[in-house]
Amino acid sequence: MSGPIVVGVDGSPPSLNAVAVAAREAALRGCGLKVVHAFIWPMMVGQSPLGPADGGLRNTADRVVAEAVERARSTAPAVTVGTALVTGEVLMVLEAQSRTASLVVVGNRGLGGFAGLLLGSTAVQLAAHGRCPVMVVRGESDRTGPVLLGADGSPAGEGAVEFAFEEAGLRGTGIVALHAWTPWSVAVTPPQDPSASSALDPVMLEAGERRLVAEALAGRRERYPHVAVEHSVVRGGAREALIEASRNAGLIVVGARGRSGFTGLLLGSVSQALLHHAHCPVVVVRGSDA
Structure with missing residues (x-):
């Protein structure tokens, strides 16, 4: 806009x-x-x-x-x-x-x-x-560092991805795209054969989450060729991981509500936690469905 x-x-x-x-x-x-x-x-x-x-x-x-x-x-x-x-x-x-x-x-x-x-x-x-x-x-008003993007791969988060790339391009800095996951937050289809447990294997789950982040960022690299992007996929809670990573960021960008948010809520728990506890300024970008 x-x-x-x-x-x-x-x-x-x-x-x-x-x-x-x-x-x-x-x-x-x-x-x-x-x-x-x-x-x-x-x-x-x-x-x-x-x-x-x-x-x-x-x-x-x-x-x-x-x-x-x-x-x-x-x-x-x-x-x-x-x-x-x-x-x-x-x-x-x-x-x-x-x-x-x-x-x-x-x-x-x-x-x-x-x-x-x-x-x-x-x-x-x-x-x-x-x-x-x-x-x-939040924090110091003249913070420097990369743009930290909370990437969850949800359609509601596409606006946050776009804003993060635009902001990093304007600032002349890079992006750290952080995605946190747990076995309980990953949407998987249970195998029809109970003995085929590979779908629930942590290594396979993490690989799927990495693909999810890559797909969420696809297309922006061509439009913002000078913006370096670091992928950070961690196993753990999103709130804790993003708050800790914000210590070294100049800005953090998140969607208002991610894929784990309840339908109808305007602001998710991760966004609220960052607004209260992040160590740098926080940008909340509402999705187009808001």
């Missing part, structure tokens, strides 16, 4: 880190940046959305936006920065903005987060409901 990169701000340190990341993304993509602040206070106190000219709440909101714009311009001076101060609840505002954005970026926890929580509810809900890829900035 073409459109600006949208970054949600609330004046908190995590949101300012998100602004810096979003500005660098806009510079990489050669697109504009839109700083968005959801101005909910007038709805709570019954004031006009604009409020009086010298109103303290409106002035505070203006300062939040101005500080974010300053951070964006100091990070990427060549990027065109627009602003939107919208009256409404933050999730509804950002979901509406995501309809015309190429990427929405938010911090992992804002001013509305409770002390001790690893992730604000807005980030989780937006990752589930956003109409474009959503980046939640």
Whole structure:
């Protein structure tokens, strides 16, 4: 999707880190940046959305936006920065903005987060409901390293594969395509002959999973010939493997719901775990069936 990169701000340190990341993304993509602040206070106190000219709440909101714009311009001076101060609840505002954005970026926890929580509810809900890829900035805002792709071979994950290759091409880095499997997560057809157990052999299962990853990445190598791809197929839980691998990644990209997700759920358990515990920024890409 073409459109600006949208970054949600609330004046908190995590949101300012998100602004810096979003500005660098806009510079990489050669697109504009839109700083968005959801101005909910007038709805709570019954004031006009604009409020009086010298109103303290409106002035505070203006300062939040101005500080974010300053951070964006100091990070990427060549990027065109627009602003939107919208009256409404933050999730509804950002979901509406995501309809015309190429990427929405938010911090992992804002001013509305409770002390001790690893992730604000807005980030989780937006990752589930956003109409474009959503980046939640975790860890250091200037992380370097390869793009870590959570590859499970599901149709819902095709958007994540495409985003990972595009991002790696823009960054001039490689991709680590990590696929984690267990004997319980592999879809196999039981052999008709009970004595023919080769279909359940761990070596055969792993070979099948490697083919699954190769098929999921097929076709992108020709379109992105300069992007080096490392396949990493590990036996174990996907959440644990991806969180550990994120220590050395500049970015992690996953689908909203993989092949093990329950139909109807907008966000899978692996995606949620990464949003809470990854060591680098996380991009969640919803599938076309969302």
